[in-house]
Amino acid sequence: MMLRALRKFFLLNLLAATALGAEATKPKAPTMAEIRAASKPADWRPLDPEQTIYVEFAAGRVVIELVPAFAPRHVANVKVLARERYYDGLAIVRAQDNYVVQWGDPDAEKPGQAPKIQSASRTLPAEFERKLDPKISFTRLPDGDVYAREVGFSLGLPVARDARTGKMWLVHAYGMVGAGRDHAPDSGGGTELYVVIGHSPRHLDRNVTLLGRVVQGMELLSALPRGTGPMGFYEQAEQRVPIKSIRVAAEVPEAERSTLEVMRTDTATFQALVASRRHRREAWFQAPVGRIEVCNVPLPVRAQGQASR
């Protein structure tokens, strides 16, 4: 008897939308579901197994797409760390409500602890932003942004740009993955990674290196019990969530891979999706929205070869 509850609040009414009078004044942008259904194979790209990591927990797998175009050294280092099994047996040590989940080595400073790092780097120069390359396709959003002069999407990710400084950078949207650091800007490197689980903390943009995005399994991180210590650190060792392993997808036998596709953001289909999210056509909406903020644009993911999910 969930029907009424299901219908309440935010129903994507694909059948009856045009029958309602209120629709007559709304732009006729199709819904997101219709855009997905009508998309062509070329609107999607498969994840590159060499630029994808799997974080394995007892509860399941989190799939992260790495972004070498924005953080080449950090991405390379995370992959070396994964390949030399640095992360295996570490744990989520922090879950701060409306902010981040973070994992790392809780024993990193324990006296006598053998250094686990082999050929990887413990720290790296910051990669907070990169040179604005006009050859990298950029789908700009038209409605402005509180934190940056320009925002939009490059390479499937939320990006800000500033032509005055000649820089572009990834923004701290929900699900973005970054490299924790200490006070010094070059004190990160990927040994500790965090994931945004709340309202986008955009004040972190250009203050810390972002290197990827969770494309599947967010609920394994966002629904973790919050830590009760300062900044959401778990106070008891047994509260930490063990990481079984982190693997570069290319290392994993093909049959065990998560074969996902993400929607390209340099296509007419993605432009249509943005338009449909700016002008909500679903029957539920009363007020014209007509605007969108970069962190409210969905970035669709589907199983490879599936028409929709």
Place this chain on the structure above:
Amino acid sequence: MMLRALRKFFLLNLLAATALGAEATKPKAPTMAEIRAASKPADWRPLDPEQTIYVEFAAGRVVIELVPAFAPRHVANVKVLARERYYDGLAIVRAQDNYVVQWGDPDAEKPGQAPKIQSASRTLPAEFERKLDPKISFTRLPDGDVYAREVGFSLGLPVARDARTGKMWLVHAYGMVGAGRDHAPDSGGGTELYVVIGHSPRHLDRNVTLLGRVVQGMELLSALPRGTGPMGFYEQAEQRVPIKSIRVAAEVPEAERSTLEVMRTDTATFQALVASRRHRREAWFQAPVGRIEVCNVPLPVRAQGQASR
């Protein structure tokens, strides 16, 4: 041995900040912790027990401040529903990642189910926005907004205003509480309530009635397992999270109340807090932020009489 991990990423360094060279060029706004510590009793106001509800779960209590100034009929109805015990024994039926948690009566449409509502209303006219009243103090933010002409804080809550339409309205920030509705704008009323648990879905502003804010216990909602059905509904009845009761705080014996204070937003202290969050002075920050979005401004809460928490 959490020291190093604790220091990594976003340390509020209250002791050493001024010793670092990078600080010399930063505005000397105090940190949020310093502002809280220096605040006076008049910078805070206690929750009004008549405008506060407690949602009781086995895992603890969620405290919600109601906002009659923006949704008078919905607030009054929620209190009638609470007083006639409508909510007791209902459940959280939906937890959609990066969006909302929602509770209501899963059996509302079960044939033969006796109507539980007594003197309350099942539905009410929409209260999506209200008349802009210049007598209601408004602390405006200076950095603009993607969705509204003006944003800031009134009565301790995030608010948008539009002088052209002569309206003001609550915005969908993290922790805001609204009344689920069906397609018709007047199909809500408070029998089903939702709470924002992800990036602020600002496209819902003026599309649904907001009536309050969670001031304590967010983690009891935000860390719930996500539903696997459409829109995050739980597919199995046993996955739902039972609500033991919802009570108006004034009904609860004084000794059992959560005596909380919220920081006023019409004070110099709050202005200082906004300034300190726009210009981050903590040693960890490298890039000048210099801007803030309405949903990134913290709204401090503390136990009554406590200097800080």
